[in-house]
Amino acid sequence: MSEAMKQSIRAGLLPAGSTVPSSRALAGDLGVSRGVVVDAYAQLVAEGFLVGRAGSGTVVRDVARPPSRPSVSAPAGRVEAPPYDIDLRPGLPDLASFPRAVWLAATRDVLRSLPDEELGYVAPWGAMALREELADYLKRVRAAMVEPDHLVIVTGATQGLTLLVRMLAETGHTILAVESPSNASQRRVLGRHISNILDIPVDDEGLVVTELERTACRAVLVTPSHQYPSGVTLSPARRSELIRWAQRVDGVILEDDHAPEFRFDRGPIGCLQGLDPQHVALVGSASKSLAPGLRLGWVVAPLVLHEMLLAAKRDDDFGSPVLSQHVLARLLANGAYDRHIRRTRRRYMERRDALVTALAEELPDWEMSGRGGGLHVMLRLPAGVDEERVCAAAADRGLAVQGTRAMYGSLPAPHSLIASYARAPAGVLTEAVHRLAAASTSVRTVTTGSNDPAIRRVRPATALDYF
Incomplete structure (x- = not known):
């Protein structure tokens, strides 16, 4: 009853200053006990919809009506897209290929066996079950040099790269070199955390390292296994040149391991991080292999940056969702992830x-x-x-x-x-x-x-x- 009266007052059907029926009269009209009406009136008085006035009964208070819903226009600079069929x-990957039945079965298994404490505030850098399985996978498939304690689970590759770039800026880096072409949205996000984004050209062998060497930059973001968007693979000669550059300038290579599982002309190419883990930070995710909606990614940072990365992840969001981490760990452990790939x-x-x-x-x-x-x-x-x-x-x-x-x-x-x-x-x-x-x-x-x-x-x- 109180909710109905609120709506009537807000809509102006019960105008401000009008007197509502006495509790006894309204109870008789509605066929309810007087106590129900008394309680409803008391609630409406407490919430400011009614006011009791001596000698004039209970009247409706002047309540501001909610504004009409404004029309929503497209953000400045954006053009509404026509319908596409x-x-x-x-x-996006093929979201229809997401292994729903396998994921559901693994979720049930996890919920049956997961200790209660794993649903609490666990280590912000990720569930150990996933870090152990993921470390084995990255060593086996990506030729990475990684141990579970050095893996940090993040909410997608974008968070991983953002944390790393913020750390670089905090340690004195003012320039981040990126491939040209590269992900425009990604460069816009990272440009909020470092003062200068420097474009380095890409050719048929990948990043042109000689152009990078002409700059004062000491940090570069690359997609060596499958350059985005050109699709070229960083050649063996360029890989060696890039590693030598990082060693010479004591720089950092941010390796965005973009869709490495999906190669059709050869087996997956090992990651750069496996060549020099002291100068390469490896960033990956399950967004292309499973679905971006899972928001599951990982970072393996050089040891000199590892403690900073732990603190950055902790302070950023206190950890990524735990349940999906355990489910992915289960799929890695039982081979379902490999079969899906x-x-x-x-x-x-x-x-x-x-x-x-x-x-x-x-x-x-x-x-x-x-x-x-x-x-x-x-x-x-x-x-x-x-x-x-x-x-x-x-x-x-x-x-x-x-x-x-x-x-x-x-x-x-x-x-x-x-x-x-x-x-x-x-x-x-x-x-x-x-x-x-x-x-x-x-x-x-x-x-x-x-x-x-x-x-x-x-x-x-x-x-x-x-x-």
Whole structure:
């Protein structure tokens, strides 16, 4: 009854100053005991909806009505995306492949056996069960040099990189070198924690270390196993050059181990951290292998930074969710994680093949890179074809692809696109390429540059587009 009266007062149906019925009269009208009405009136008086006045009964207090809900507009600088029925933008794995039944079974096993104290405030750097299993996995699959005590479980790779960059800034680093091209959203986040982001070009062998050596930088972020977005692998010669650079300047290499499990032309390539654990911090996650919604990642930092990393993780959030850590540990221990990787690798390879075949047939003059692994390919557009126009024309046909211009930072950006094959079956990928070819044909040769108002800019795909 009190809730109904509150709503009536807020809506103005019981106007301010009006007298409500006596408790006896209202009780008779409603067919309830007088005590129920007395208690309701007392509650409404206590909450400020009614006020008792001597000689005039109980009246409605003047209560401010809630404001009408404002219309929500898109944040400044963002363009509302048109509806897509095919989305080839990168950022997500095939979420339909998440091993729900296996995860559910492991969750039940964990809940049956997990000690009560493990659900409390445990070590902020992660459950020991996961750190032990993960250390074995990283040594076996990634050739990492790591022990459980040196692993820190984080809430995704972004948190791991953010903690490391904050630590570098606190210890006097003012410059972070990044690959060009690289993840634009990631560089924007990290740029909030260090004063200067420096772009270093990438070629067919990966990061151009000679360009890095010309700078005063002592920290660099790289994706050596599968460079994002070009897909190239850091060559053995460049790996050696990069390690020698770090040793010479006493620098730090932040290794973002991006989608290392999904290689189709060879076995997984060992991580840089295994070559020099004193100068390389390894950052990985389960976002591409399982699902980003799990928010599970890990960091192996050089020993000189390890204690700082423990304190940074503790102070940042006091630890990542524990239950999912134990479930992942169970999947690593019983081999279910390895089996899942093998299944999804086959699925991604089949989809990659379908996309590559369709591109070769319909867009043979588009240069392709990154087909050896990962979840996408990068496509260099022919001379005279503008990526923004192609993206806009594709969007008009219900197809979402992503341009790469924002990923080059301060360096010159060739016109390129990224097309992910992770979430689309073969037939859909064939249709997507057909639409992309039609979009390419429909756009005119660029003569005026990227500020041409005729170009309808399409919102770029970042991690934020999936929130």
